[in-house]
Amino acid sequence: MAATETLTAERILEATEEVLRRYGPAKATVVDVARVLGVSHGSVYRHFRTKAALREAVTERWLERTIVALGPYVEAGGPADERLTGWLTALFALKRKKAGGDPELMATFQVLIGENSAVVDRHEEHLVEQIARILEDGHREDLFAAPERDFATTARAVFDATDRFHNPAHAADWSAPDVEDAFTAVVSLVQRALRA
Amino acid sequence: MAATETLTAERILEATEEVLRRYGPAKATVVDVARVLGVSHGSVYRHFRTKAALREAVTERWLERTIVALGPYVEAGGPADERLTGWLTALFALKRKKAGGDPELMATFQVLIGENSAVVDRHEEHLVEQIARILEDGHREDLFAAPERDFATTARAVFDATDRFHNPAHAADWSAPDVEDAFTAVVSLVQRALRA
Numbered sequence: 001m002a003a004t005e006t007l008t009a010e011r012i013l014e015a016t017e018e019v020l021r022r023y024g025p026a027k028a029t030v031v032d033v034a035r036v037l038g039v040s041h042g043s044v045y046r047h048f049r050t051k052a053a054l055r056e057a058v059t060e061r062w063l064e065r066t067i068v069a070l071g072p073y074v075e076a077g078g079p080a081d082e083r084l085t086g087w088l089t090a091l092f093a094l095k096r097k098k099a100g101g102d103p104e105l106m107a108t109f110q111v112l113i114g115e116n117s118a119v120v121d122r123h124e125e126h127l128v129e130q131i132a133r134i135l136e137d138g139h140r141e142d143l144f145a146a147p148e149r150d151f152a153t154t155a156r157a158v159f160d161a162t163d164r165f166h167n168p169a170h171a172a173d174w175s176a177p178d179v180e181d182a183f184t185a186v187v188s189l190v191q192r193a194l195r196a
Numbered sequence: 197m198a199a200t201e202t203l204t205a206e207r208i209l210e211a212t213e214e215v216l217r218r219y220g221p222a223k224a225t226v227v228d229v230a231r232v233l234g235v236s237h238g239s240v241y242r243h244f245r246t247k248a249a250l251r252e253a254v255t256e257r258w259l260e261r262t263i264v265a266l267g268p269y270v271e272a273g274g275p276a277d278e279r280l281t282g283w284l285t286a287l288f289a290l291k292r293k294k295a296g297g298d299p300e301l302m303a304t305f306q307v308l309i310g311e312n313s314a315v316v317d318r319h320e321e322h323l324v325e326q327i328a329r330i331l332e333d334g335h336r337e338d339l340f341a342a343p344e345r346d347f348a349t350t351a352r353a354v355f356d357a358t359d360r361f362h363n364p365a366h367a368a369d370w371s372a373p374d375v376e377d378a379f380t381a382v383v384s385l386v387q388r389a390l391r392a
Contacts, residue, residue: 148384157381161357169365185353188344193389 007039009047009057016058021104025111030054056119059112063123066094067130074130080138081191084158087134088187091127092165099171110168124159131155135194144194158190203235205243205253212254217300221307226250252315255308259319262290263326270326276334277387280354283330284383287323288361295367306364320355327351331390340390354386 005011015036019028030051034041048054073087099106113120132155138144139151147154164170165183173179201207211232215224226247230237244250269283295302309316328351334340335347343350360366361379369375 145388148388149381153377153381154385156378157385160360160378160382161385163360163366164356164363167360170359181349182352182356185345185349186356189350189353189357189389190385192341192344193385 007037007043007047011037012044012047012054013058013061016054017062017105020058020108020112024104025055025108052115055112056116059109059116060119060123062109062112063119066091067123067126069094070127070130074133079143080134080141081143081194084131084134084138084194085187085191087130088158088162088165088190089183092162092183095166095168095171096174099168099174106168106171113168128152128155128159131158138194139196142196145196154194158194161190162186203233203239203243207233208240208243208250209254209257212250213258213301216254216304216308220300221251221304248311251308252312255305255312256315256319258305258308259315262287263319263322265290266323266326270329275339276330276337277339277390280327280330280334280390281383281387283326284354284358284361284386285379288358288379291362291364291367292370295364295370302364302367309364324348324351324355327354334390335392338392341392350390354390357386358382 012033016028016033019032019036022028023032030041030044033054034044037044044054048057070087070090073083073090076083098109129152132151135144135147135151135155135158139146162183164173165179165186208229212224212229215228215232218224219228226237226240229250230240233240240250244253266283266286269279269286272279294305325348328347331340331343331347331351331354335342358379360369361375361382
């Protein structure tokens with residue numbers, strides 16, 4: 001890659017993901033990242049002061065893609081109950097695709113996720129906020145009843161109740177023959193709970 | 197232990213659990229079990245034809261304790277919605293106690309559980325049947341609405357929706373400060389979904 005291109009944080013993160021995919025989280029170094037970019041490792045450190053900061057940023061970028069992909073279900077028009085089912089279905093599909101489509105990259109990010117629990121907590125909060133916004137819309141549309149405490153608490157409960165279908169700890173179960181039926185039954189339970 | 201006592205399957209299983217606790221699942225042998233009982237290993241094999249069969253039986257016995265402990269919530273009188281919350285709360289408490297109180301035995305049984313997925317499937321079916329019985333009672337008492345498909349499907353959905361609070365894969369989260377609130381919110385969501 002030409003070093004003459006401006007070295008942006010985004011370019012460094014892209015290269016870091018590539019290096020992580022190639023060498024694995026145990027072996028990947030900042031020097032490898034610099035080599036891929038054709039720059040000195042000092043140039044990389046000017047953007048990310050430590051290797052840990054770089055790994056944290058790449059984890060955040062990877063998780064952020066999910067938030068972006070789910071955005072349409074939050075922003076779009078249409079009845080909130082359908083958008084909620086769409087959001088939950090899309091999240092499950094994204095997680096399954098990540099787990100099944102590129103198991104090595106998934107394993108790599110499982111290691112990074114273990115190292116960066118604060119990033120994961122913030123990511124979960126973003127996901128819960130997306131649910132909360134759909135719940136508020138649904139309440140305004142008279143589709144969903146008022147929450148028992150507040151939208152944030154109910155949104156968290158919806159997120160937790162569907163944990164089996166987005167938490168990578170359950171990835172091994174996602175190829176079971178009855179997983180679609182199980183997912184549909186839980187979503188239907190959640191919808192019944194929310195209904196006005 | 198006196199070999200003159202009748203050698204029952206139950207006594208062998210008790211000794212096996214003791215041996216597993218002492219030596220761990222990788223090292224425990226049938227010879228160790230026989231030694232604890234003061235009998236020949238041939239006597240043990242007359243009850244359990246293989247080491248694998250013995251390990252399966254001890255796993256089943258360990259899981260069965262949970263079913264027995266939860267029995268009162270299924271059999272007892274009282275409103276079904278309260279019994280359901282009681283059942284879910286007791287299951288969470290049992291699992292937390294197992295995970296936190298005796299981490300070595302828990303780790304041992306996690307290995308055995310990995311070896312005996314059919315036993316675990318049957319165990320989950322038993323738990324789901326217990327929920328289904330409470331749901332049927334609740335419907336009879338006009339506390340719970342008719343299930344969308346059938347009691348078994350709804351019971352499975354209740355079990356799956358509360359997975360974060362009984363699946364040992366989540367044991368690391370069970371000491372988080374907000375876990376009680378998260379549990380209460382999910383149970384409240386489930387109760388709203390079932391309400392007549």
